[in-house]
Amino acid sequence: MPNTNIPVITIDGPTASGKGTVAHKVADRLGFHLLDSGALYRLTALSALRRGTDLRDEHALAKVAEHLTIRFHGGHVYLGTEEVSNAIREEEVGNTASKIAALPGVRQALYGLQLSFRQTPGLVADGRDMGTVIFPGAQLKVFLTASVEARAQRRYKQLIDKGFSANMDDLLADLQSRDARDTQRAVAPLMPAEGAHILDTSQMTADEAVEQVLAWYAHP
Template sequence: MKYLQIAIDGPAGAGKSTIAQKLAKRLNITYIDTGSMYRALTYKVIKENINIHNKEQIINITNNVDMTISQDNIFIDGEDVTRNIRSQEVTKSVSYIAQIPEVRECLVRLQQKFATNNSVVMDGRDIGTHVLPNAAIKIFLTASIDERAHRRYNELIQKGEAVVYEDIKESIKARDKLDTERQHAPLKKAKDAIILDTTGLDVDIVVEKIIYIISQKS
């Protein structure tokens, strides 16, 4: 195959971004974190003091925002928002914005544009089913709710944020519900995706498993 497209999907806290990023570096191809794109847009909405349920204003921002990805950083209207988009405030709001069909379609077009004429690893919630339905490799990552909550909790604690574990766990449960029940491009496993449960597994082990899957399909 001329270009390799790898789609990695899964719920919040399953390790998608960390694993996809390491995989891309191992394979020396482009990594595209679609979740960061929705988070960046959410950050912009919050910064502009727009109600997250005001669809008209959110769609207007989406259609006019300048979003770029450079290496591991994401920029909104020229501002590097890479760190800002991981705040708990953004995390609590992103699923409400991500479920708006017009927002998703706009960002999907941008994601597909990034993947044109490039070998990519792309992670999100609807990559294998909607964004890159013809990807050669489709992986669905999952993990127990407790594992995912602990990962997110430790990540935020290391960044110096004052968070409560039970709040994180409830936030992930709520996000799972929103992601799986939204009408437009919900979170679900593509029929031809391979499930990998990352509970208790080191990131490097998961990356090796995916590389093995790729070698078997080459």
């Protein structure tokens, strides 16, 4: 069983709200481990797409999730021995991840893996249901949000900086459909956890958001 005395900070929020960047910086400042739970779903999606798994077959997708060999190291993500940080950020993978994340069998298959990231000296967990489902007893719960327009701008810049092509109208439509899927799914819908601090980052830099999260952690 995981040690519930090990501190956990959960940072949940919609796609492109900046939670990944903020979580990474908070973990770095505190010397904590980092769990990018979204990457687990993206890794499942990437693996399923590569294997040609039927995306309507919940049992087969859960098996893919159960047998992932993954590693996070120095800001890089590995599937087996392959570095896949960029591959899991492709739009097809992200869209597939959002769809399979609605499947109870896949979520259950990844549940224990996520709990295993709780190690000393502490953990910053970033995702959709970190504070509501995976770590409901976390010392600090944050729900990061931003307007869909601000999030589309961030995603556009992210993709262009990485050398991918991007279309703003397509990104807006994609974010709106992902938001609808994430908030309306029957299992672990996207919503602020009980007692969560709400942080709207539409007009904030990542560093300003980090300072706010650290202030909340220092003075609960």
